[in-house]
Amino acid sequence: MKIRIISHCLPLLCALILGIGQSRGQSGYHLWLDYKPLRDELSVSYKTQLAALLFPTTDGTDSIAKQELLDAFNGLFGQVPEQVDAIRQQGTLVVGTPSSLPAMAQETVFSHVAQMGPEGYGIYTATIQGKPATAILANTSKGVLYGAYAFIRLLQRGADIAKVDITSRPKVNLRLLNHWDNLDRTVERGYAGFSLWDWHRLPGYRDPRYTDYARANASIGINGTVLNNVNANALVLTPAYLEKAAALADVFRPYGIKVYLSARFSAPMELGGLPNADPLDPNVKQWWKEKVAEIYRYIPDFGGFLVKANSEGQPGPQNHGRSHADGANLLADALKPHGGVVMWRAFVYEDTEPEDRAKQAYNEFVPLDGLFHDNVIVQVKNGPIDFQPREPFHPLFGAMPKSQLMMEFQITQEYLGFATHLVYLGTLFSETLRADTYCNGPNSSVARVIDGSLTGQPVTAIAGVANTGTAINWTGHPFAQANWYAFGRLAWDPDADAGDIADDWLRCTFGNDGPLVHALLPMMMQSREAAVNYMTPLGLHHLMGWDHHYGPGPWISGKPRADWTSVYYHKASKDGIGFDRTASGSDALSQYFPEVRALFENPQECPEEYLLWFHHLPWDFQMRSGETLWEALCRRYYDGVATVGRMQATWEGQKGRVNEAVFNEVRDLLAIQYQEAVRWRDACVLYFQQFSGMPIPDGLGHPEHPLEYYEKMEFHFVPGI
Numbered sequence: 001m002k003i004r005i006i007s008h009c010l011p012l013l014c015a016l017i018l019g020i021g022q023s024r025g026q027s028g029y030h031l032w033l034d035y036k037p038l039r040d041e042l043s044v045s046y047k048t049q050l051a052a053l054l055f056p057t058t059d060g061t062d063s064i065a066k067q068e069l070l071d072a073f074n075g076l077f078g079q080v081p082e083q084v085d086a087i088r089q090q091g092t093l094v095v096g097t098p099s100s101l102p103a104m105a106q107e108t109v110f111s112h113v114a115q116m117g118p119e120g121y122g123i124y125t126a127t128i129q130g131k132p133a134t135a136i137l138a139n140t141s142k143g144v145l146y147g148a149y150a151f152i153r154l155l156q157r158g159a160d161i162a163k164v165d166i167t168s169r170p171k172v173n174l175r176l177l178n179h180w181d182n183l184d185r186t187v188e189r190g191y192a193g194f195s196l197w198d199w200h201r202l203p204g205y206r207d208p209r210y211t212d213y214a215r216a217n218a219s220i221g222i223n224g225t226v227l228n229n230v231n232a233n234a235l236v237l238t239p240a241y242l243e244k245a246a247a248l249a250d251v252f253r254p255y256g257i258k259v260y261l262s263a264r265f266s267a268p269m270e271l272g273g274l275p276n277a278d279p280l281d282p283n284v285k286q287w288w289k290e291k292v293a294e295i296y297r298y299i300p301d302f303g304g305f306l307v308k309a310n311s312e313g314q315p316g317p318q319n320h321g322r323s324h325a326d327g328a329n330l331l332a333d334a335l336k337p338h339g340g341v342v343m344w345r346a347f348v349y350e351d352t353e354p355e356d357r358a359k360q361a362y363n364e365f366v367p368l369d370g371l372f373h374d375n376v377i378v379q380v381k382n383g384p385i386d387f388q389p390r391e392p393f394h395p396l397f398g399a400m401p402k403s404q405l406m407m408e409f410q411i412t413q414e415y416l417g418f419a420t421h422l423v424y425l426g427t428l429f430s431e432t433l434r435a436d437t438y439c440n441g442p443n444s445s446v447a448r449v450i451d452g453s454l455t456g457q458p459v460t461a462i463a464g465v466a467n468t469g470t471a472i473n474w475t476g477h478p479f480a481q482a483n484w485y486a487f488g489r490l491a492w493d494p495d496a497d498a499g500d501i502a503d504d505w506l507r508c509t510f511g512n513d514g515p516l517v518h519a520l521l522p523m524m525m526q527s528r529e530a531a532v533n534y535m536t537p538l539g540l541h542h543l544m545g546w547d548h549h550y551g552p553g554p555w556i557s558g559k560p561r562a563d564w565t566s567v568y569y570h571k572a573s574k575d576g577i578g579f580d581r582t583a584s585g586s587d588a589l590s591q592y593f594p595e596v597r598a599l600f601e602n603p604q605e606c607p608e609e610y611l612l613w614f615h616h617l618p619w620d621f622q623m624r625s626g627e628t629l630w631e632a633l634c635r636r637y638y639d640g641v642a643t644v645g646r647m648q649a650t651w652e653g654q655k656g657r658v659n660e661a662v663f664n665e666v667r668d669l670l671a672i673q674y675q676e677a678v679r680w681r682d683a684c685v686l687y688f689q690q691f692s693g694m695p696i697p698d699g700l701g702h703p704e705h706p707l708e709y710y711e712k713m714e715f716h717f718v719p720g721i
């Protein structure tokens with residue numbers, strides 16, 4: 001018995017010992033803000049260039065910026081600059097705003113400040129009061145904070161700060177994380193432990209981790225956070241929870257981060273005892289008005305509501321015979337006097353089985369264009385189905401010119417291998433942002449729609465479903481940190497290059513090590529395409545396991561709704577595979593502008609990445625490569641796995657270059673990813689082979705097990721549901 005107890009406890013003991021041995025510094029806890037010492041020559045020159053700091057602080061925000069600069073200098077080149085109140089002959093870093101530095105505000109370099117807006121910053125090599133200096137300038141202390149982080153990033157990269165001339169302001173106003181965190185601390189589609197919000201001990205105990213969370217977000221320009229799941233519990237709107245949310249808001253405020261809440265549309269019934277939640281009912285309006293006023297008493301700078309309504313069983317205005325616009329405007333009117341916004345999600349599909357789920361949001365929302373009040377933003381997922389490994393951009397982008405639209409990306413990897421697979425999402429985000437909607441002729445990219453430059457919408461926003469949790473490294477997979485990072489950077493500048501961002505992340509995270517970046521950057525850049533290939537190549541989608549969404553499940557059928565099954569989407573049969581969304585099929589393609597339609601309409605010309613998204617084609621369809629469709633499909637599946645094999649080899653080459661704990665963790669996760677990629681490939685190839693009746697092309701190899709083996713696999717207690 002004793003032996004059994006010991007053997008049962010052994011893993012726990014080992015975990016505890018390992019946990020103690022693995023300090024936060026070694027674990028990835030410090031994210032991209034780990035200020036590792038730079039090379040000696042760089043340190044020497046930075047010590048001279050940054051010997052003195054002239055930085056008069058005015059509030060909590062610029063005080064944070066100052067401390068961050070001091071910590072960074074100390075870590076990067078081992079020197080804390082002398083704090084001065086007059087500019088030195090040389091080697092002074094000047095930081096502030098025209099009002100914090102009134103004696104200098106007439107200097108030429110301050111002329112840039114006019115272009116920075118309330119959040120932008122500038123970093124310059126300049127002559128101030130006749131002396132050479134480096135300057136971080138902004139209009140506000142928030143801008144100063146963002147400027148400080150940008151300057152630190154330059155140092156982490158070992159940039160030449162003798163000639164810097166950077167002016168940067170965010171292209172999108174509201175840059176938010178959406179937490180799908182439940183009040184019991186489980187996280188829907190969360191793969192990095194439990195929710196960061198310790199509701200039980202709030203508001204009394206403010207975990208220092210809340211500060212670290214805010215710091216990480218501020219460092220990449222995120223300025224808002226929706227604390228709770230869109231599948232919302234109305235309790236979050238009760239005084240007990242508002243007090244807790246207010247405590248979080250207090251911690252986040254100096255970092256420039258506003259708190260938002262997901263609101264349950266039926267809250268007036270559940271909390272207020274009203275007989276209905278009809279948005280046109282005066283009592284319902286009054287209830288929301290009072291509730292919102294109460295929220296602002298707790299959180300004076302509350303950002304507003306995020307709402308999932310009439311979607312996947314959530315209550316909404318349609319329950320009362322009203323439209324999404326009626327519902328959104330109800331909340332918007334309550335928020336308006338306080339300056340809050342409503343982010344109303346367009347992720348909707350009919351309760352009855354739709355003919356093509358991809359068409360639903362467009363069909364429901366386009367007729368409402370122009371009806372939303374001016375503090376409503378319609379939040380649209382990047383693609384028309386649901387965060388699949390690859391989707392074409394959502395046809396709503398560009399199709400509602402009289403409404404404010406925002407982007408919703410998913411950072412957590414619900415459909416991309418959870419926190420087990422190394423998949424860099426900067427490329428996915430960028431692919432959507434750069435896609436041309438042609439809504440206003442050429443160069444009408446999705447980025448131009450959401451940054452308001454095409455529509456002139458005053459409120460612009462972008463959200464990412466968070467991948468954070470209580471895991472010591474925040475995101476589960478060490479490389480999943482890069483996805484949080486890339487989201488923030490692209491939210492600030494949707495035109496930024498995903499490769500440059502990955503390069504920054506690597507240098508800031510692992511140290512400014514050229515050979516390491518040279519090896520790992522291509523690996524990151526190929527990783528998403530690899531996942532697409534071993535999961536859903538050539539435009540296939542929604543092939544994952546039932547409900548938990550883990551692993552392959554192309555055979556999923558016979559569920560309560562056809563559009564929750566895989567067979568609904570791939571439509572494989574003896575005659576071919578793919579979803580015909582052209583005029584001969586569901587005609588979802590007609591929801592796009594003519595130039596986009598022309599791009600996808602003809603299977604001979606359709607980019608292969610989207611082929612089976614838009615077309616149902618015979619197995620022997622001739623691809624541009626000369627292969628048959630079946631051969632091309634097999635080859636992509638095998639290529640995907642082969643890429644993961646190369647990623648493993650690349651990582652092995654970094655032994656000794658990254659700390660041992662992270663090295664081992666990534667190595668082991670890549671091994672799991674490889675196994676899972678093989679399983680995806682083999683399960684899908686065997687499943688589709690039943691219909692194609694064709695052999696796997698020579699030289700690719702053959703699955704180890706028969707199809708039934710994969711179909712019978714069961715997984716219990718999969719995280720995230």
Ligand code: GCV
Nearest residue numbers: 180188189230231308347386
């Ligand atoms: C929060 C998908 C996910 C759900 C999620 C939903 C949504 O269906 O599987 O977990 O619910 O999207 O975005 O609302």
